[in-house]
Amino acid sequence: MTESSQNTAAQKLPLQGAGGLICILGAGESGVGAAYLAKQQGYDVFVSDFGQIADKYKQQLQEWSIRFEEGGHTESEILGAVEVIKSPGIPEKAPIVKKLRAQGTPIIGEIEFAGRYTDAKMVCITGSNGKTTTTSLTYHILKEAGLNVGLAGNIGKSFAYQVATEKFDVYVLEVSSFMLDDMYQFKADIAVLLNITPDHLDRYDYKMENYVASKFRIAQNQTAADYFIYCADDPETVKGMEQREFKSQLIPFTIEKQVERGAYMDDNNNIIINTNGEEFSMSISELALQGRHNVYNSMASGITARVLEIRDKSIRESMGSFKNIEHRLEFVAKISGISFINDSKATNVNSTWYALESMTPDVVLILGGVDKGNDYDMLRDLVKQKVKAIVCLGKDNKRIHDAFENDVEVMVNTTSAAEAVQIAYHLAKKGDTVLLSPACASFDLFTNYEDRGRQFKAAVLEL
Incomplete structure (x- = not known):
């Protein structure tokens, strides 16, 4: 089967800019941008977010005179759309998506x-x-x-x-x-x-x-x-x-x-x-x-x-x-000869593996958060070779302890970026690296990985 033949059959194109209702599910960056473009192209546009819409996006929708709702979906309106543009974060199992699929409404993404x-x-x-x-x-x-x-x-x-x-x-x-x-x-x-x-x-x-x-x-x-x-x-x-x-x-x-x-x-x-x-x-x-x-x-x-x-x-x-992006192996500071690296964007085990692979010993590794069913086995060899201590940053660190308690001498639990940085600083010595590379999502203690990274950086700069 060629790639172009996959999953295209159900998608019919609406008339380009010919009016009709386009509904956008999700009012984040992609959804609000899609709403602006759809309005520019002459569609009637309705934005619906099951959660709350951030103030900056709400303000933009109001400025552009685009109808929107938050905190739920008005199904009668959404099901009447000629096409629906869905936020990538909304899964297929969402009830409104299932209903749209059942009636054959085309559902596409902002990029499409x-x-x-x-x-x-x-x-x-x-x-x-x-x-x-x-x-x-x-x-x-x-x-x-x-x-x-x-x-x-x-x-x-x-x-x-x-x-x-x-x-x-x-x-x-x-x-x-x-x-x-x-x-x-x-x-x-x-x-x-x-x-x-x-x-x-x-x-x-x-x-x-x-x-x-x-x-x-x-x-x-x-x-x-x-x-x-x-x-x-x-x-x-x-x-x-x-x-x-x-x-x-x-x-x-x-x-x-x-x-x-x-x-x-x-x-x-x-x-x-x-x-x-x-x-x-x-x-x-x-x-x-x-x-x-x-x-x-x-x-x-x-x-x-x-x-x-x-x-x-x-x-x-x-x-x-080239200067690397924020939160991806981002050098923060060198304090008392200790390098601090912010890799908060490492929200899975593979990302942390890549980060550790690029480090030299000795590393104090800050690890943890919302575990997505992680298999930590692939990190074990690198942890043995390069990591002298693990600082756990999360509400539930049991699986990290189970995975590495025989591989490092020191493991400490913390529940804030400031606490994690303080403890890592005291565990490290001149020439060592403190690496925040959590291998987990951030939602237990932080708004998102950016928030986690920024709190880490702020705590380092306060040392």
Whole structure:
């Protein structure tokens, strides 16, 4: 089966901008942006959020004279829509979604909707880990090269709002599996799949093959003129590709072997990228982003830049000057010779593995939060090699204790960022690293991972 034939049958397109009611479920960044674009295109727009709408989004909807409700759904209104744009956070099992499906109302995502109203080139990046970093790095390279480029998707301002208000030639979109599930006719000119490791399986009936299928939707609708950039070292990606057909040009990146076309690492630790017969070379020591996982991220961004015919000098300068995003292996400060790193965005075990893999001993690791059924086994070897103490930050730390009590000498429970930082500081000595990389969601003690990261940084700066 080709990717473009998957999951498209039930989606009929409404008339472009021909009026009729479009309903938007969820009034976050993507929903409010989609509402603005839909209104601009001549639709009657109604926004419905089962929870409470943040004040800034409520104010925007009022300014734009867009009808909205919060704290529940008026089903009679929603079920009368010609099309529904759903927030990626709303699962298929939500009662209103089930009712819409039962009556055949098309349900799409913001990316699908906004993609109808722009002819910009689309660079779409997905993966279980590293997609925010790779998206940000790719955007940085293209912007520094002088391209008229927008940044959207799971990062920055809503794609739909930018389509309504800007005229970019290229968009770099970070695309999650939830977003991909609601994309049907949208096409990526350049699709990047970084890796596939277990995550969000509760949304996929706890079946890995369902999650894998979702990730591969990044390549649906691609043609021979398009590119699919993928990690040839990732087992789930390789296995998934063997089961699928692709019309696009396949370009791998790898650090385990040499490839004729794509990116690889030579014996002298240089990244070699070859997309059109001309080689680009750069030492990994020159990369702004260090660690094995970031070599992969840099390769994916570098291939994308070469495909878009960015000059080698510009790529090299940008990959050397990039500053990482907030809450992703973000250096906070060095105090008494101890380095403090904020990796609050690591909300799953794989992300924490990548963080630890890029560290040198000795690490005081701050771990914990809302456990999503984590399997900590994959961290055990790295914890034994690099971690001298674990500071648990969460309401229930039993599973972390069970996983690591035989691997580290010291484990301490804390219930606030300030307490965790104080204890980690006293456990560390000059030359050590205190790493916040929780492997868990943040909702037990914090509003979100950003809140957790900011409280951590504030506590470090108060030492």
